[in-house]
Amino acid sequence: xxxRERAMxxxxxxxxxxxxxxxxxxxxxxxxxxxxQGKISRALADAWHDSxxxxxxxxxxxxxxxxxxxxxxxxxxLSPAFEQTVxxxxxxxxxxxxxxxxxxxxxxxxxVSIPSEDDYLLKDREAFETLFKPKMLYYPERxxxxxxxxxxxxxxxxRPIGLSVGSVLGRIRDMTTLAGMxxxxxxxxxxxxADIVDTYAEMQYQCVKAVLETGAxxxxxxxxxxxCFKSGPLLSPDTFEALCGKHYRKRNELxxxxxxxxxxxxxxxxxxxxxxxxxSSGVNTMFPIEIGVWGDQFAAxxxxxxxxxxxxxxxxxxxxxxxRAAVDGELARLQTLADLGGFIPCxxxxxxxxxxxxxxxxxxxxxxxxxxxxxxx
Amino acid sequence: MSILNEIxxxxxxxxxxxxxxxxxxxxxxxxxxxxxxNLGLLDGMNVIGEKFKQNEVYVPEVLVAARAMNMGMxxxxxxxxxxxxTAKGRVCIGTVQGDLHDIGKNLVRMMMExxxxxxxxxxxxxxxxxxxxxxxEQDCRVICCSxxxxxxxxxxxxxxxxxxxxxxxxxxxxxxxxxPVTEEFCRKIGADGYTVDAASAADMAVAxxxxx
Numbered sequence: 001x002x003x004r005e006r007a008m009x010x011x012x013x014x015x016x017x018x019x020x021x022x023x024x025x026x027x028x029x030x031x032x033x034x035x036x037q038g039k040i041s042r043a044l045a046d047a048w049h050d051s052x053x054x055x056x057x058x059x060x061x062x063x064x065x066x067x068x069x070x071x072x073x074x075x076x077x078l079s080p081a082f083e084q085t086v087x088x089x090x091x092x093x094x095x096x097x098x099x100x101x102x103x104x105x106x107x108x109x110x111x112v113s114i115p116s117e118d119d120y121l122l123k124d125r126e127a128f129e130t131l132f133k134p135k136m137l138y139y140p141e142r143x144x145x146x147x148x149x150x151x152x153x154x155x156x157x158x159r160p161i162g163l164s165v166g167s168v169l170g171r172i173r174d175m176t177t178l179a180g181m182x183x184x185x186x187x188x189x190x191x192x193x194a195d196i197v198d199t200y201a202e203m204q205y206q207c208v209k210a211v212l213e214t215g216a217x218x219x220x221x222x223x224x225x226x227x228c229f230k231s232g233p234l235l236s237p238d239t240f241e242a243l244c245g246k247h248y249r250k251r252n253e254l255x256x257x258x259x260x261x262x263x264x265x266x267x268x269x270x271x272x273x274x275x276x277x278x279x280s281s282g283v284n285t286m287f288p289i290e291i292g293v294w295g296d297q298f299a300a301x302x303x304x305x306x307x308x309x310x311x312x313x314x315x316x317x318x319x320x321x322x323x324r325a326a327v328d329g330e331l332a333r334l335q336t337l338a339d340l341g342g343f344i345p346c347x348x349x350x351x352x353x354x355x356x357x358x359x360x361x362x363x364x365x366x367x368x369x370x371x372x373x374x375x376x377x
Numbered sequence: 378m379s380i381l382n383e384i385x386x387x388x389x390x391x392x393x394x395x396x397x398x399x400x401x402x403x404x405x406x407x408x409x410x411x412x413x414x415n416l417g418l419l420d421g422m423n424v425i426g427e428k429f430k431q432n433e434v435y436v437p438e439v440l441v442a443a444r445a446m447n448m449g450m451x452x453x454x455x456x457x458x459x460x461x462x463t464a465k466g467r468v469c470i471g472t473v474q475g476d477l478h479d480i481g482k483n484l485v486r487m488m489m490e491x492x493x494x495x496x497x498x499x500x501x502x503x504x505x506x507x508x509x510x511x512x513x514e515q516d517c518r519v520i521c522c523s524x525x526x527x528x529x530x531x532x533x534x535x536x537x538x539x540x541x542x543x544x545x546x547x548x549x550x551x552x553x554x555x556x557p558v559t560e561e562f563c564r565k566i567g568a569d570g571y572t573v574d575a576a577s578a579a580d581m582a583v584a585x586x587x588x589x
């Protein structure tokens with residue numbers, strides 16, 4: 001049984017010979033720490049990216065089976081994106097930069113945190129119609145048809161590969177900033193905001209359709225949203241449903257019609273209140289289940305939605321900054337989630353600086369021993 | 378509906394231009410600036426804060442309400458100063474050194490302003506020394522530290538130690554918050570207060586400013 005079969009079997013409540021050791025990548029600062037400690041080479045740290053060759057080399061060194069964020073896709077964002085432009089440089093080296101999304105960010109040298117947002121371009125109907133809408137429309141060159149026609153023959157047969165199906169709201173929020181989204185939705189032009197969501201979603205739908213029409217086969221589909229935080233969703237569930245529900249349904253129906261029944265969604269934070277929209281539309285695999293902020297929500301979600309909800313994630317990555325006992329504790333807790341079936345443990349986000357290389361290796365070895373009990377099959 | 382009630386309701390709905398116009402109208406009609414502040418603007422923010430605590434409204438509603446309050450305050454502030462109306466207390470707030478994330482910090486600031494506190498916003502990437510120096514120089518009763526990252530939350534302990542070293546620990550309360558911060562962490566580093574949401578943080582800061 002290979003890793004692809006293991007993962008797909010578990011997510012379909014079928015038997016598997018063992019649990020795969022799955023991860024979600026690293027903060028680059030951690031890789032630099034490991035390089036300084038002599039655990040990995042600096043070149044590997046520099047080259048790492050989700051599911052690239054450096055990622056696979058790290059998998060071999062650590063003992064991981066694969067990175068869940070192994071996806072392929074097309075140009076389903078703003079295209080062409082805005083040119084990244086430095087607008088101003090301050091004496092301390094801080095730069096004001098206009099990003100690919102048309103947001104003005106303040107970037108300080110030596111600070112790896114999310115940059116602070118100073119301003120944004122997508123403020124009104126005129127900006128949308130003239131600057132953004134032309135970049136949000138579908139055109140055939142967004143999809144590399146030749147690549148996808150060869151995909152089935154050339155893909156790695158050992159690991160699950162997902163089709164990146166984009167984002168319904170998260171990328172829009174990235175263009176307007178959270179404040180800008182709020183102003184448009186609640187004070188300035190609700191209709192415009194809905195138009196933006198509809199335009200972007202339709203382009204992404206057409207992209208997914210064009211990829212699937214090539215005959216390429218995928219193990220799962222994967223959304224990115226990041227629309228929740230510590231206290232729950234960044235906007236009301238009713239508003240989210242009204243704006244986004246129809247788009248998830250349309251896109252997921254298309255995926256289902258091509259036989260894709262594992263639809264995963266990457267959203268940080270406390271996601272429970274948005275599950276009604278996601279689950280009812282066909283999104284069924286929550287990732288990365290940030291245990292650090294949302295507790296044992298996977299078990300609660302399973303209790304509420306039954307086997308309509310699957311999970312990849314839920315391992316408290318902070319254990320890697322503590323000790324073996326903490327990792328053992330996590331493994332014991334993850335066994336209880338694995339007992340529910342349809343669940344693959346994975347660190348609940350990028351591994352962060354301070355994570356102990358040997359503890360990560362220990363976890364990658366031991367997680368493969370998590371039992372897949374017959375009652376879950 | 379009285380004009381003060383109208384101000385409150387429109388603020389709750391995030392209608393910034395209407396709030397601004399209503400505040401001007403109230404002033405023109407001779408309503409006392411303190412009443413416009415307390416019974417109009419702060420009343421509206423209070424309702425939003427309570428609803429936020431109960432998860433009846435979400436971050437966008439808070440952001441638009443706060444913007445509406447700021448628009449109203451632009452008109453009202455000179456009149457409050459003329460009447461000698463003062464804030465309920467002064468606090469300083471910032472995102473700790475090494476961290477540039479400011480949404481959570483801004484939410485807390487807005488909620489605190491909505492409770493009638495004067496907030497000195499130090500921005501992001503703020504050193505422990507800057508927090509303490511500001512509190513000392515501007516007589517802040519509360520220092521509020523925000524962090525998004527597990528890698529930067531350690532700076533909060535430096536703030537506590539810097540306040541002790543500066544000899545102001547007995548007259549300043551230190552509040553901590555942000556995604557990775559917990560009550561346990563707050564106790565561990567010797568800070569005074571942690572709350573689960575921005576609205577509760579504002580309540581706590583008001584209580585600290587009252588000396589409770």
